[in-house]
Amino acid sequence: xxxxxxxxxxxxxxxxxxxxxxxxxxxxxxxxxxxxxxxxxxxxxxxxxxxxxxxxxxxxxxxxxxxxxxxxxxxxxxxxxxxxxxxxxxxxxxxxxxxxxxxxxxxxxxxxxxxxxxxxxxxxxxxxxxxxxxxxxxxxxxxxxxxxxxxxxxxxxxxxxxxxxxxxxxxxxxxxxxxxxxxxxxxxxxxxxxxxxxxxxxxxxxxxxxxxxxxxxxxxxxxxxxxxxxxxxxxxxxxxxxxxxxxxxxxxxxxxxxxxxxxxxxxxxxxxxxxxxxxxxxxxxxxxxxxxxxxxxxxxxxxxxxxxxxxxxxxxxxxxxxxxxxxxxxxxxxxxxxxxxxxxxxxxxxxxxxxxxxxxxxxxxxxxxxxxxxxxxxxxxxxxxxxxxxxxxxxxxxxxxxxxxxxxxxxxxx
Amino acid sequence: xxxxxxxxxxxxxxxxxxxxxxxxxxxxxxxxxxxxxxxxxxxxxxxxxxxxxxxxxxxxxxxxxxxxxxxxxxxxxxxxxxxxxxxxxxxxxxxxxxxxxxxxxxxxxxxxxxxxxxxxxxxxxxxxxxxxxxxxxxxxxxxxxxxxxxxxxxxxxxxxxxxxxxxxxxxxxxxxxxxxxxxxxxxxxxxxxxxxxxxxxxxxxxxxxxxxxxxxxxxxxxxxxxxxxxxxxxxxxxxxxxxxxxxxxxxxxxxxxxxxxxxxxxxxxxxxxxxxxxxxxxxxxxxxxxxxxxxxxxxxxxxxxxxxxxxxxxxxxxxxxxxxxxxxxxxxxxxxxxxxxxxxxxxxxxxxxxxxxxxxxxxxxxxxxxxxxxxxxxxxxxxxxxxxxxxxxxxxxxxxxxxxxxxxxxxxxxxxxxxxxxxxxxx
Numbered sequence: 001x002x003x004x005x006x007x008x009x010x011x012x013x014x015x016x017x018x019x020x021x022x023x024x025x026x027x028x029x030x031x032x033x034x035x036x037x038x039x040x041x042x043x044x045x046x047x048x049x050x051x052x053x054x055x056x057x058x059x060x061x062x063x064x065x066x067x068x069x070x071x072x073x074x075x076x077x078x079x080x081x082x083x084x085x086x087x088x089x090x091x092x093x094x095x096x097x098x099x100x101x102x103x104x105x106x107x108x109x110x111x112x113x114x115x116x117x118x119x120x121x122x123x124x125x126x127x128x129x130x131x132x133x134x135x136x137x138x139x140x141x142x143x144x145x146x147x148x149x150x151x152x153x154x155x156x157x158x159x160x161x162x163x164x165x166x167x168x169x170x171x172x173x174x175x176x177x178x179x180x181x182x183x184x185x186x187x188x189x190x191x192x193x194x195x196x197x198x199x200x201x202x203x204x205x206x207x208x209x210x211x212x213x214x215x216x217x218x219x220x221x222x223x224x225x226x227x228x229x230x231x232x233x234x235x236x237x238x239x240x241x242x243x244x245x246x247x248x249x250x251x252x253x254x255x256x257x258x259x260x261x262x263x264x265x266x267x268x269x270x271x272x273x274x275x276x277x278x279x280x281x282x283x284x285x286x287x288x289x290x291x292x293x294x295x296x297x298x299x300x301x302x303x304x305x306x307x308x309x310x311x312x313x314x315x316x317x318x319x320x321x322x323x324x325x326x327x328x329x330x331x332x333x334x335x336x337x338x339x340x341x342x343x344x345x346x347x348x349x350x351x352x353x354x355x356x357x358x359x360x361x362x363x364x365x366x367x368x369x370x371x372x373x374x375x376x377x378x379x380x381x382x383x384x385x386x387x388x389x390x391x392x393x394x395x396x397x398x399x400x401x402x403x404x405x406x407x408x409x410x411x412x413x414x
Numbered sequence: 415x416x417x418x419x420x421x422x423x424x425x426x427x428x429x430x431x432x433x434x435x436x437x438x439x440x441x442x443x444x445x446x447x448x449x450x451x452x453x454x455x456x457x458x459x460x461x462x463x464x465x466x467x468x469x470x471x472x473x474x475x476x477x478x479x480x481x482x483x484x485x486x487x488x489x490x491x492x493x494x495x496x497x498x499x500x501x502x503x504x505x506x507x508x509x510x511x512x513x514x515x516x517x518x519x520x521x522x523x524x525x526x527x528x529x530x531x532x533x534x535x536x537x538x539x540x541x542x543x544x545x546x547x548x549x550x551x552x553x554x555x556x557x558x559x560x561x562x563x564x565x566x567x568x569x570x571x572x573x574x575x576x577x578x579x580x581x582x583x584x585x586x587x588x589x590x591x592x593x594x595x596x597x598x599x600x601x602x603x604x605x606x607x608x609x610x611x612x613x614x615x616x617x618x619x620x621x622x623x624x625x626x627x628x629x630x631x632x633x634x635x636x637x638x639x640x641x642x643x644x645x646x647x648x649x650x651x652x653x654x655x656x657x658x659x660x661x662x663x664x665x666x667x668x669x670x671x672x673x674x675x676x677x678x679x680x681x682x683x684x685x686x687x688x689x690x691x692x693x694x695x696x697x698x699x700x701x702x703x704x705x706x707x708x709x710x711x712x713x714x715x716x717x718x719x720x721x722x723x724x725x726x727x728x729x730x731x732x733x734x735x736x737x738x739x740x741x742x743x744x745x746x747x748x749x750x751x752x753x754x755x756x757x758x759x760x761x762x763x764x765x766x767x768x769x770x771x772x773x774x775x776x777x778x779x780x781x782x783x784x785x786x787x788x789x790x791x792x793x794x795x796x797x798x799x800x801x802x803x804x805x806x807x808x809x810x811x812x813x814x815x816x817x818x819x820x821x822x823x824x825x826x827x828x829x830x831x832x833x834x835x836x837x838x839x840x841x
């Protein structure tokens with residue numbers, strides 16, 4: 001159980017305070033309601049590039065990291081399709097330093113040509129390191145554009161191509177900041193060894209005077225229903241053949257999402273899962289296999305990816321995965337399997353709550369979804385699931401016309 | 415309400431962390447003499463039950479034995495098949511981790527407290543009665559070979575293993591590279607022999623962390639405290655290092671968007687009197703986001719997404735390592751800047767302001783690194799194999815506070831001579 005209190009400043013900044021006097025640390029976590037889905041198609045990768053620029057200093061703190069490290073703290077951030085999230089973790093005595101730094105960059109980020117120039121290069125190197133210089137590194141690019149034709153999930157967070165990042169301009173940076181980096185578009189969580197009263201007064205003191213901005217209305221084009229099976233073959237210099245299959249599933253708020261999350265666990269959570277036991281151990285088709293849901297706010301994907309063993313054909317691998325997926329729709333999973341997933345969800349939640357930053361980040365995210373208290377109540381979505389419900393939804397999801405498949409061939413093989 | 419506006423030009427006062435109260439682990443002894451450490455802390459009803467043996471690469475008679483012994487323990491025991499074990503663990507949402515490193519092997523059960531009584535007997539089977547089934551071994555070997563194939567196409571993987579081989583030699587456990595042929599030498603018998611000699615109550619310790627109660631301690635005694643697995647200690651092997659005579663190595667790769675760089679040299683482990691001071695020096699150089707390497711090579715030049723340096727401590731050795739992936743076209747420039755930063759620390763005194771920042775940063779890092787029972791348990795694991803205790807942290811905090819910039823320059827001169835550095839570059 002994660003306790004918290006919630007209030008909103010006059011400028012629209014939502015603040016959640018989670019007291020924990022068992023830790024000597026305190027954290028400030030700020031979620032901005034902007035991600036790669038807010039980008040324009042010809043300027044992708046921008047939300048993530050902007051995350052880098054947020055560390056370029058602000059009016060009164062020309063260097064962001066320096067004072068934070070001097071206070072014994074650390075900071076980092078991540079961007080995904082939906083959000084950009086920043087956090088600072090410090091010895092609790094020095095938490096005010098984080099309020100100072102975060103509020104100053106929210107109101108007056110330094111936007112300079114130099115900083116843009118350097119971070120463009122850094123992000124290009126990140127692009128190369130994770131997406132070009134790795135075997136199968138481009139597969140998320142390929143899968144996104146294969147599965148989404150209209151919705152901005154068709155490009156990955158890092159960006160569609162290097163040139164988009166290289167072409168980002170100072171004007172882009174300024175207007176992005178003005179539009180999205182405002183109190184009314186942010187959620188702040190203060191967590192750890194700090195009282196609600198102190199957090200409240202520090203929030204007022206440092207953030208209260210920042211103009212609220214205009215809450216951004218989200219209006220993304222809805223991805224039309226996929227009508228027929230999609231296939232793509234790639235031949236590249238990779239060591240072994242691999243297969244990727246993706247099915248469209250419901251948005252984060254929908255019942256379908258939770259049921260498909262359970263389905264993905266039945267398929268591949270742990271060594272007793274169906275794909276591992278049947279396709280890795282028994283039939284020995286794959287050296288590794290995994291299934292997961294993308295977890296996006298708008299309608300997302302359930303993905304299965306596997307690396308084929310020598311001598312196994314793509315068609316064999318494809319048929320085996322499809323059969324396991326369709327089986328979920330053809331017959332109910334056993335009560336035992338369902339209980340196993342429910343136990344896993346409960347345990348994972350408890351293990352995760354050991355970590356202060358994880359609690360802070362989750363509170364912010366669930367508040368964005370509508371209610372921070374879902375950090376505690378989310379588990380009911382899983383505990384109430386029935387085997388028939390999972391079967392019914394699986395029967396709708398795991399059909400060929402809802403599926404996209406990539407055959408990723410190692411060049412020397414076939 | 416009229417709000418007083420805040421003076422943002424004045425940063426909040428920074429308070430240094432003076433007191434750090436670490437609750438030391440309680441040491442007990444099981445009936446067979448095996449040490450049991452207990453870190454009882456936390457509000458969540460979860461716990462970690464770890465067991466740690468001197469059964470790493472250092473102890474293995476041939477390549478891959480330590481890894482596959484540890485890896486196969488959960489793949490079948492006297493009373494359960496691999497699938498049955500997986501079912502039992504997964505059903506309760508628990509995690510069993512097996513890990514094998516240079517000097518030791520660990521098995522760890524992480525579970526909700528309410529399932530300890532159900533799971534501890536299963537965990538004890540894994541630790542004490544593995545049977546190494548041939549069919550399971552075959553699958554593990556095949557999949558291991560496939561993973562090796564994938565890794566061999568990654569520049570960072572290749573550069574790291576060439577670097578270790580250069581420092582210690584290919585026959586040495588700290589430097590050995592695995593090859594596909596090595597997988598053919600692994601049989602159930604080889605694993606069983608290694609297991610029987612090294613996974614004994616006299617060759618390891620247990621560590622319980624989380625919200626621990628007396629019932630768990632009784633269960634630990636019940637399942638691990640008997641003398642049936644008390645055996646004489648295995649002989650410690652001795653190994654000769656055979657460092658490469660070629661200090662600068664270039665490795666050709668297919669894919670060259672980026673070059674992976676590994677630079678460094680052998681040093682010593684955390685029991686050496688200079689180790690803690692070197693940790694401070696290394697932090698300044700490449701050990702945190704604001705380090706000199708990051709400031710210069712990422713934040714000023716934009717050559718890389720990240721560059722870090724570290725001091726690796728091994729039970730019988732240690733090394734200093736700088737690692738990064740940089741744009742292919744700028745690899746030579748990046749190398750030049752790395753040596754420039756090394757030399758700067760050998761020639762110039764670190765400014766007071768910078769050293770002050772690093773002192774505070776490191777202290778905060780230790781504070782958060784010891785926040786919670788699980789993190790304290792990890793920290794203990796890193797001390798116990800060196801026969802160190804938590805006093806190490808108190809000494810470290812003191813060193814961080816008192817080491818002088820002059821001492822740090824002397825250490826840079828003494829230990830970071832560029833002529834003695836190995837350098838591996840993929841291109």
